[in-house]
Amino acid sequence: MARKCKLTGKKPLVGNRVSHANNKTKMRQLPNLQNKRIYIPEEDRWVRVRLSARALRSVTKKGLLSFLKSEGLTLKDVVA
Template sequence: MARVCQITGKRPQVGNNVSHANNKTKRRFYPNLQKKRFYLPEEDKWITLKVSTKAIKTINKHGITAVLKEAKANGNLVL
């Protein structure tokens, strides 16, 4: 599976390694993804999502149900 957050849609970004001599070579900045299980009380089941740490903080703040609804509306959620 790709390195994409299932809630926020964060993806790897491209940038440069810059040496002391100012030589530039391409590199990738990866999002901090974690595999995490969440409990859905409405459906009485557990789901496993690959989410960024920012998404985990958002889920803690707003709740899993509201965040899943918003992610489906944005088209980010892939289950």
């Protein structure tokens, strides 16, 4: 499974870890992904979504369907 947020599209960042001696080694910064069950009162059902912690905050504030509408997504695009 890809390490990518279904709602925001966040994915790992790649860069260099630089030591004091200026040695460079590759590193990855992974997004903070969570598997959550979210209740949709409009449809009276639960859905499982893999989303980042930032997206979870937005969904908690706005609601899942209104957040999807603002992002230009549908429920079928997101449901795992």
